[in-house]
Amino acid sequence: MIAAGLKLGLEMFVFTPQDVDYRQHRIHALFYNTETKTWSRKWTKFPHMIFDRCRIQRSRRFEQLKRFRSVYGHLTFLNRPLRNKWTVYRTLQKDERFRPHLPATRFYESMRDVNEMLKKYPLLYLKPINGTGGRGILRIERKSDGTLLIQGRDRNRRIIRPQRISYTVLHARLSTWNLKEQKYLVQQGIHLKLPNGRVHDYRMLVQKNGAGEWEMTGCAGRVGSRGSITSNLHGGGKAVPMRTLLLKWIGDEALADSVQQQAKELGEEIAAYLEKSYNELCELALDLAIDRQGRIWLLEVNPKPAREVFAKAGEKETYRKAIIRPLEYALWVYQENRNRKRKRRQQSNKSAFLVDDGNDSTEADANVNPER
Ligand SMILES: Nc1ncnc2c1ncn2[C@@H]1O[C@H](COP(=O)(O)OP(=O)(O)O)[C@@H](O)[C@H]1O
Ligand SMILES: [Mg+2]
Known part of the structure:
Protein backbone atom coordinates (compact mmCIF):
# COMPACT_ATOMS: atom_id res chain seq x y z
CA MET A 1 0.00 0.00 0.00
CA TYR A 72 -6.20 13.16 18.81
CA GLY A 73 -9.86 12.65 17.99
CA HIS A 74 -10.00 16.03 16.24
CA LEU A 75 -7.54 14.95 13.54
CA THR A 76 -8.71 13.69 10.18
CA PHE A 77 -9.27 9.94 10.40
CA LEU A 78 -10.27 8.10 7.24
CA ASN A 79 -12.07 5.61 9.46
CA ARG A 80 -13.27 5.43 13.04
CA PRO A 81 -13.75 2.22 14.99
CA LEU A 82 -16.89 0.26 14.20
CA ARG A 83 -18.95 -1.34 16.98
CA ASN A 84 -19.12 -4.94 18.14
CA LYS A 85 -21.15 -7.58 16.31
CA TRP A 86 -24.19 -7.15 18.55
CA THR A 87 -24.39 -3.36 18.24
CA VAL A 88 -23.91 -3.51 14.48
CA TYR A 89 -26.66 -6.12 14.27
CA ARG A 90 -29.10 -3.96 16.23
CA THR A 91 -28.28 -0.91 14.16
CA LEU A 92 -28.91 -2.78 10.90
CA GLN A 93 -32.06 -4.33 12.31
CA LYS A 94 -33.61 -0.86 12.50
CA ASP A 95 -33.73 -0.53 8.73
CA GLU A 96 -36.21 -2.62 6.82
CA ARG A 97 -33.94 -2.88 3.78
CA PHE A 98 -31.56 -5.04 5.80
CA ARG A 99 -33.90 -7.06 8.02
CA PRO A 100 -34.58 -9.83 5.48
CA HIS A 101 -30.82 -10.39 5.26
CA LEU A 102 -30.07 -10.71 8.96
CA PRO A 103 -30.10 -14.16 10.55
CA ALA A 104 -32.14 -14.10 13.78
CA THR A 105 -29.70 -13.13 16.52
CA ARG A 106 -29.82 -12.79 20.29
CA PHE A 107 -27.42 -11.59 22.90
CA TYR A 108 -26.59 -14.54 25.15
CA GLU A 109 -27.80 -13.97 28.68
CA SER A 110 -28.60 -17.47 29.81
CA MET A 111 -29.14 -20.99 28.56
CA ARG A 112 -32.72 -19.99 27.90
CA ASP A 113 -31.57 -18.07 24.85
CA VAL A 114 -29.92 -21.15 23.41
CA ASN A 115 -32.88 -23.38 24.23
CA GLU A 116 -35.42 -21.02 22.71
CA MET A 117 -33.36 -20.45 19.60
CA LEU A 118 -32.84 -24.20 19.20
CA LYS A 119 -36.58 -24.72 19.25
CA LYS A 120 -36.99 -22.29 16.38
CA TYR A 121 -33.93 -23.10 14.31
CA PRO A 122 -32.29 -26.46 13.65
CA LEU A 123 -28.86 -24.84 13.33
CA LEU A 124 -27.20 -22.27 15.59
CA TYR A 125 -23.91 -20.41 15.67
CA LEU A 126 -22.59 -19.05 18.97
CA LYS A 127 -20.05 -16.29 18.43
CA PRO A 128 -18.18 -13.85 20.68
CA ILE A 129 -19.37 -10.28 19.99
CA ASN A 130 -15.78 -9.10 19.69
CA GLY A 131 -14.33 -12.17 18.02
CA THR A 132 -12.30 -12.26 14.80
CA GLY A 133 -10.84 -14.87 12.53
CA GLY A 134 -13.31 -17.59 13.47
CA ARG A 135 -12.11 -17.83 17.09
CA GLY A 136 -14.34 -19.16 19.85
CA ILE A 137 -17.23 -20.12 17.56
CA LEU A 138 -19.57 -23.01 18.29
CA ARG A 139 -22.00 -24.63 15.90
CA ILE A 140 -24.93 -26.57 17.29
CA GLU A 141 -27.06 -28.65 14.96
CA ARG A 142 -30.31 -30.27 16.03
CA LYS A 143 -30.57 -33.70 14.41
CA SER A 144 -33.78 -35.47 13.49
CA ASP A 145 -33.28 -38.06 16.24
CA GLY A 146 -33.31 -35.27 18.81
CA THR A 147 -29.59 -35.32 19.57
CA LEU A 148 -27.34 -32.35 19.06
CA LEU A 149 -24.18 -32.19 17.00
CA ILE A 150 -21.80 -29.69 18.47
CA GLN A 151 -18.50 -28.59 16.98
CA GLY A 152 -16.43 -25.47 16.56
CA ARG A 153 -13.18 -23.68 17.17
CA ASP A 154 -11.73 -22.71 20.51
CA ARG A 155 -10.36 -19.28 21.30
CA ASN A 156 -7.01 -20.21 19.84
CA ARG A 157 -8.82 -21.28 16.71
CA ARG A 158 -8.13 -24.99 17.28
CA ILE A 159 -10.80 -27.22 15.80
CA ILE A 160 -13.20 -28.79 18.27
CA ARG A 161 -14.21 -32.14 16.81
CA PRO A 162 -17.90 -32.87 16.34
CA GLN A 163 -19.63 -34.48 19.29
CA ARG A 164 -23.12 -35.84 19.48
CA ILE A 165 -24.74 -34.99 22.76
CA SER A 166 -28.22 -35.00 24.22
CA TYR A 167 -30.15 -31.92 25.27
CA THR A 168 -29.64 -32.80 28.89
CA VAL A 169 -25.88 -32.39 28.76
CA LEU A 170 -25.90 -29.28 26.58
CA HIS A 171 -25.98 -27.00 29.59
CA ALA A 172 -23.00 -28.68 31.21
CA ARG A 173 -21.15 -28.72 27.90
CA LEU A 174 -21.66 -24.98 27.34
CA SER A 175 -20.91 -23.98 30.92
CA THR A 176 -17.20 -24.57 30.26
CA TRP A 177 -17.41 -22.09 27.42
CA ASN A 178 -17.74 -18.83 29.42
CA LEU A 179 -20.50 -17.47 27.21
CA LYS A 180 -21.48 -14.79 29.64
CA GLU A 181 -18.15 -13.35 30.61
CA GLN A 182 -16.91 -13.24 27.01
CA LYS A 183 -20.22 -11.85 25.71
CA TYR A 184 -21.71 -14.04 23.04
CA LEU A 185 -24.33 -13.98 20.33
CA VAL A 186 -26.68 -16.82 19.57
CA GLN A 187 -27.40 -16.75 15.86
CA GLN A 188 -29.57 -18.69 13.47
CA GLY A 189 -27.20 -20.78 11.40
CA ILE A 190 -27.38 -20.94 7.62
CA HIS A 191 -26.77 -24.32 5.99
CA LEU A 192 -23.64 -23.78 3.94
CA LYS A 193 -22.13 -27.24 3.60
CA LEU A 194 -21.06 -28.06 0.07
CA PRO A 195 -21.52 -31.62 -1.21
CA ASN A 196 -17.94 -32.34 -0.07
CA GLY A 197 -18.90 -31.41 3.50
CA ARG A 198 -17.00 -28.14 3.63
CA VAL A 199 -18.70 -24.90 4.63
CA HIS A 200 -18.50 -21.85 2.42
CA ASP A 201 -19.41 -18.16 2.30
CA TYR A 202 -18.40 -14.91 0.60
CA ARG A 203 -16.19 -12.00 1.48
CA MET A 204 -17.26 -8.72 -0.07
CA LEU A 205 -15.11 -5.61 0.07
CA VAL A 206 -16.90 -2.26 -0.15
CA GLN A 207 -14.73 0.86 -0.24
CA LYS A 208 -14.97 4.59 -0.69
CA ASN A 209 -13.60 5.55 -4.09
CA GLY A 210 -11.75 8.58 -5.42
CA ALA A 211 -15.03 10.48 -5.67
CA GLY A 212 -15.90 9.84 -2.03
CA GLU A 213 -18.62 7.34 -2.89
CA TRP A 214 -19.18 3.79 -1.65
CA GLU A 215 -18.46 1.17 -4.26
CA MET A 216 -18.11 -2.58 -4.13
CA THR A 217 -14.55 -3.47 -5.05
CA GLY A 218 -15.02 -7.21 -5.25
CA CYS A 219 -16.49 -10.32 -3.75
CA ALA A 220 -14.77 -13.68 -3.44
CA GLY A 221 -15.85 -17.08 -2.20
CA ARG A 222 -14.26 -18.87 0.72
CA VAL A 223 -14.34 -22.59 1.39
CA GLY A 224 -13.51 -23.81 4.89
CA SER A 225 -10.91 -26.45 5.58
CA ARG A 226 -11.95 -30.04 6.23
CA GLY A 227 -13.76 -30.41 9.55
CA SER A 228 -14.03 -26.66 10.01
CA ILE A 229 -17.31 -24.87 10.71
CA THR A 230 -15.83 -21.53 9.64
CA SER A 231 -14.50 -20.44 6.28
CA ASN A 232 -11.94 -17.86 7.47
CA LEU A 233 -8.71 -17.96 5.48
CA HIS A 234 -6.63 -17.84 8.65
CA GLY A 235 -8.39 -20.97 9.76
CA GLY A 236 -7.26 -22.81 6.64
CA GLY A 237 -10.05 -21.64 4.30
CA LYS A 238 -9.44 -21.37 0.54
CA ALA A 239 -10.37 -18.43 -1.63
CA VAL A 240 -12.18 -19.06 -4.91
CA PRO A 241 -13.92 -16.81 -7.45
CA MET A 242 -17.49 -16.04 -6.39
CA ARG A 243 -19.13 -16.96 -9.66
CA THR A 244 -17.77 -20.51 -9.78
CA LEU A 245 -18.86 -21.26 -6.25
CA LEU A 246 -22.26 -19.62 -6.59
CA LEU A 247 -23.09 -21.46 -9.81
CA LYS A 248 -22.19 -24.78 -8.24
CA TRP A 249 -24.36 -23.95 -5.26
CA ILE A 250 -27.51 -22.60 -6.89
CA GLY A 251 -26.98 -23.95 -10.38
CA ASP A 252 -28.77 -21.26 -12.34
CA GLU A 253 -27.06 -18.51 -14.35
CA ALA A 254 -29.94 -16.04 -14.23
CA LEU A 255 -30.42 -16.49 -10.50
CA ALA A 256 -26.67 -16.12 -9.97
CA ASP A 257 -26.71 -12.83 -11.93
CA SER A 258 -29.52 -11.48 -9.86
CA VAL A 259 -28.00 -12.63 -6.55
CA GLN A 260 -24.69 -11.00 -7.42
CA GLN A 261 -26.36 -7.74 -8.37
CA GLN A 262 -28.46 -7.77 -5.19
CA ALA A 263 -25.42 -8.54 -3.06
CA LYS A 264 -23.53 -5.60 -4.54
CA GLU A 265 -26.40 -3.20 -3.86
CA LEU A 266 -26.88 -4.57 -0.37
CA GLY A 267 -23.18 -4.19 0.43
CA GLU A 268 -23.05 -0.59 -0.75
CA GLU A 269 -26.24 0.30 1.12
CA ILE A 270 -25.01 -1.29 4.33
CA ALA A 271 -21.71 0.59 4.16
CA ALA A 272 -23.40 3.95 3.58
CA TYR A 273 -25.92 3.28 6.33
CA LEU A 274 -23.33 2.23 8.92
CA GLU A 275 -21.22 5.26 8.17
CA LYS A 276 -24.24 7.50 8.64
CA SER A 277 -25.19 5.69 11.85
CA TYR A 278 -21.75 5.85 13.43
CA ASN A 279 -18.73 7.73 12.18
CA GLU A 280 -16.34 8.00 9.26
CA LEU A 281 -15.55 4.75 7.50
CA CYS A 282 -13.53 4.15 4.38
CA GLU A 283 -13.92 0.44 3.81
CA LEU A 284 -15.85 -2.51 5.14
CA ALA A 285 -15.76 -6.19 4.41
CA LEU A 286 -18.99 -8.14 4.67
CA ASP A 287 -19.16 -11.84 5.35
CA LEU A 288 -22.13 -12.99 3.32
CA ALA A 289 -23.85 -16.33 3.12
CA ILE A 290 -26.08 -17.32 0.24
CA ASP A 291 -28.51 -20.13 0.85
CA ARG A 292 -29.69 -22.72 -1.63
CA GLN A 293 -32.63 -20.51 -2.65
CA GLY A 294 -30.34 -17.62 -3.43
CA ARG A 295 -31.23 -15.60 -0.37
CA ILE A 296 -28.41 -13.40 0.90
CA TRP A 297 -27.56 -13.39 4.60
CA LEU A 298 -25.21 -11.03 6.35
CA LEU A 299 -23.04 -12.91 8.85
CA GLU A 300 -20.67 -10.17 9.88
CA VAL A 301 -19.28 -6.73 9.08
CA ASN A 302 -15.51 -6.24 9.35
CA PRO A 303 -14.02 -2.76 9.62
CA LYS A 304 -10.34 -3.73 9.23
CA PRO A 305 -10.34 -6.27 6.44
CA ALA A 306 -7.44 -8.04 4.82
CA ARG A 307 -7.32 -7.87 1.04
CA GLU A 308 -5.54 -11.15 0.38
CA VAL A 309 -8.74 -13.02 -0.41
CA PHE A 310 -8.74 -11.55 -3.92
CA ALA A 311 -5.11 -12.34 -4.63
CA LYS A 312 -5.70 -15.86 -3.35
CA ALA A 313 -8.79 -16.24 -5.54
CA GLY A 314 -6.65 -15.28 -8.53
CA GLU A 315 -8.34 -11.87 -8.95
CA LYS A 316 -5.24 -9.73 -9.35
CA GLU A 317 -7.02 -6.65 -10.67
CA THR A 318 -9.49 -6.62 -7.77
CA TYR A 319 -6.61 -7.04 -5.35
CA ARG A 320 -4.83 -4.05 -6.92
CA LYS A 321 -8.01 -1.97 -6.72
CA ALA A 322 -8.52 -2.99 -3.10
CA ILE A 323 -5.14 -1.49 -2.25
CA ILE A 324 -5.42 1.65 -4.35
CA ARG A 325 -8.97 2.72 -3.52
CA PRO A 326 -8.33 3.84 0.07
CA LEU A 327 -5.41 5.91 -1.26
CA GLU A 328 -7.52 7.54 -3.94
CA TYR A 329 -10.15 8.18 -1.32
CA ALA A 330 -7.51 9.72 0.95
CA LEU A 331 -6.58 12.13 -1.84
CA TRP A 332 -10.23 13.04 -2.24
CA VAL A 333 -10.55 13.70 1.52
CA TYR A 334 -7.42 15.84 1.43
CA GLN A 335 -8.80 17.88 -1.46
CA GLU A 336 -12.15 18.26 0.27
CA ASN A 337 -10.47 19.48 3.46
CA ARG A 338 -8.51 22.03 1.46
CA ASN A 339 -11.57 23.27 -0.37
CA ARG A 340 -13.42 23.65 2.89
CA LYS A 341 -10.54 25.59 4.42
CA ARG A 342 -10.30 27.81 1.37
CA LYS A 343 -14.00 28.59 1.49
CA ARG A 344 -13.78 29.37 5.18
CA ARG A 345 -10.88 31.72 4.54
CA GLN A 346 -12.73 33.43 1.71
CA GLN A 347 -15.74 33.88 3.93
CA SER A 348 -13.80 35.35 6.80
CA ASN A 349 -11.92 37.68 4.40
CA LYS A 350 -15.23 38.83 3.06
CA SER A 351 -16.63 39.52 6.49
CA ALA A 352 -13.46 41.29 7.57
CA PHE A 353 -13.80 43.46 4.49
CA LEU A 354 -17.40 44.22 5.32
CA VAL A 355 -16.48 45.22 8.88
CA ASP A 356 -13.56 47.37 7.70
CA ASP A 357 -15.83 49.00 5.24
CA GLY A 358 -17.82 50.44 8.09
CA ASN A 359 -20.87 48.61 6.87
CA ASP A 360 -23.74 47.68 9.05
CA SER A 361 -22.12 44.94 11.11
CA THR A 362 -25.11 42.60 11.10
CA GLU A 363 -24.27 41.34 7.65
CA ALA A 364 -20.64 40.83 8.61
CA ASP A 365 -21.62 38.99 11.77
CA ALA A 366 -23.79 36.66 9.79
CA ASN A 367 -20.74 35.61 7.82
CA VAL A 368 -18.63 34.79 10.80
CA ASN A 369 -19.69 31.47 12.07
CA PRO A 370 -17.57 30.46 15.04
CA GLU A 371 -18.71 26.87 14.56
CA ARG A 372 -16.92 26.53 11.26
N1 LIG B 1 -25.02 -17.72 11.20
C1 LIG B 1 -24.11 -18.43 10.56
N2 LIG B 1 -24.47 -19.45 9.74
C2 LIG B 1 -23.54 -20.18 9.08
N3 LIG B 1 -22.20 -19.98 9.18
C3 LIG B 1 -21.77 -18.98 9.99
C4 LIG B 1 -22.70 -18.17 10.72
N4 LIG B 1 -22.01 -17.27 11.42
C5 LIG B 1 -20.70 -17.51 11.16
N5 LIG B 1 -20.55 -18.54 10.30
C6 LIG B 1 -19.25 -19.08 9.81
O1 LIG B 1 -18.24 -18.73 10.72
C7 LIG B 1 -17.34 -17.82 10.12
C8 LIG B 1 -16.86 -16.81 11.14
O2 LIG B 1 -17.97 -16.08 11.65
P1 LIG B 1 -17.97 -14.50 11.73
O3 LIG B 1 -19.29 -14.09 12.23
O4 LIG B 1 -17.53 -13.94 10.44
O5 LIG B 1 -16.91 -14.20 12.88
P2 LIG B 1 -15.34 -13.83 12.82
O6 LIG B 1 -15.28 -12.43 13.30
O7 LIG B 1 -14.69 -14.76 13.75
O8 LIG B 1 -14.88 -13.96 11.40
C9 LIG B 1 -18.08 -17.23 8.95
O9 LIG B 1 -17.21 -16.77 7.96
C10 LIG B 1 -18.89 -18.44 8.49
O10 LIG B 1 -18.06 -19.33 7.77
MG1 LIG C 1 -15.75 -13.08 9.71
Missing part, protein backbone atom coordinates in the same frame (compact mmCIF):
# COMPACT_ATOMS: atom_id res chain seq x y z
CA ILE A 2 2.87 2.34 0.79
CA ALA A 3 4.52 1.59 -2.55
CA ALA A 4 1.24 2.29 -4.35
CA GLY A 5 0.76 5.49 -2.33
CA LEU A 6 4.17 6.80 -3.28
CA LYS A 7 3.27 6.38 -6.94
CA LEU A 8 0.17 8.51 -6.35
CA GLY A 9 2.31 11.18 -4.72
CA LEU A 10 1.35 10.38 -1.14
CA GLU A 11 3.88 10.24 1.65
CA MET A 12 2.99 7.44 4.02
CA PHE A 13 4.33 6.04 7.22
CA VAL A 14 3.33 3.53 9.83
CA PHE A 15 3.08 4.10 13.56
CA THR A 16 1.46 2.76 16.67
CA PRO A 17 0.24 4.89 19.61
CA GLN A 18 3.41 3.85 21.41
CA ASP A 19 5.48 5.81 18.87
CA VAL A 20 3.74 9.09 19.67
CA ASP A 21 5.45 11.84 21.63
CA TYR A 22 2.45 13.59 23.18
CA ARG A 23 4.47 16.45 24.60
CA GLN A 24 6.24 17.52 21.47
CA HIS A 25 3.45 16.42 19.22
CA ARG A 26 5.54 14.27 16.93
CA ILE A 27 5.81 10.63 15.92
CA HIS A 28 8.72 8.20 15.80
CA ALA A 29 7.36 6.51 12.71
CA LEU A 30 8.42 3.74 10.36
CA PHE A 31 9.14 4.71 6.76
CA TYR A 32 9.47 2.22 3.96
CA ASN A 33 12.06 2.57 1.26
CA THR A 34 10.71 0.89 -1.85
CA GLU A 35 14.10 0.79 -3.55
CA THR A 36 16.05 -0.91 -0.80
CA LYS A 37 12.90 -2.62 0.52
CA THR A 38 13.81 -1.67 4.06
CA TRP A 39 12.10 0.09 6.96
CA SER A 40 13.66 2.84 9.03
CA ARG A 41 12.48 5.04 11.90
CA LYS A 42 12.35 8.81 11.73
CA TRP A 43 10.79 11.52 13.84
CA THR A 44 8.04 13.20 11.90
CA LYS A 45 5.20 15.65 12.39
CA PHE A 46 1.62 14.46 12.40
CA PRO A 47 0.16 13.40 9.05
CA HIS A 48 -2.73 15.08 7.24
CA MET A 49 -4.81 12.02 7.86
CA ILE A 50 -4.78 8.72 9.65
CA PHE A 51 -5.88 5.32 8.43
CA ASP A 52 -6.58 3.40 11.63
CA ARG A 53 -5.80 -0.29 11.21
CA CYS A 54 -5.71 -1.19 14.91
CA ARG A 55 -7.91 -3.94 16.28
CA ILE A 56 -9.45 -4.63 19.62
CA GLN A 57 -7.12 -6.68 21.77
CA ARG A 58 -6.77 -7.54 25.40
CA SER A 59 -3.55 -5.73 26.21
CA ARG A 60 -1.93 -2.56 27.40
CA ARG A 61 -1.46 -1.58 23.77
CA PHE A 62 -5.20 -1.31 23.39
CA GLU A 63 -5.32 1.15 26.31
CA GLN A 64 -2.65 3.20 24.54
CA LEU A 65 -4.73 3.11 21.39
CA LYS A 66 -7.85 4.37 23.18
CA ARG A 67 -5.85 7.23 24.66
CA PHE A 68 -4.47 8.15 21.26
CA ARG A 69 -7.91 8.08 19.68
CA SER A 70 -9.33 10.35 22.34
CA VAL A 71 -6.45 12.86 22.59
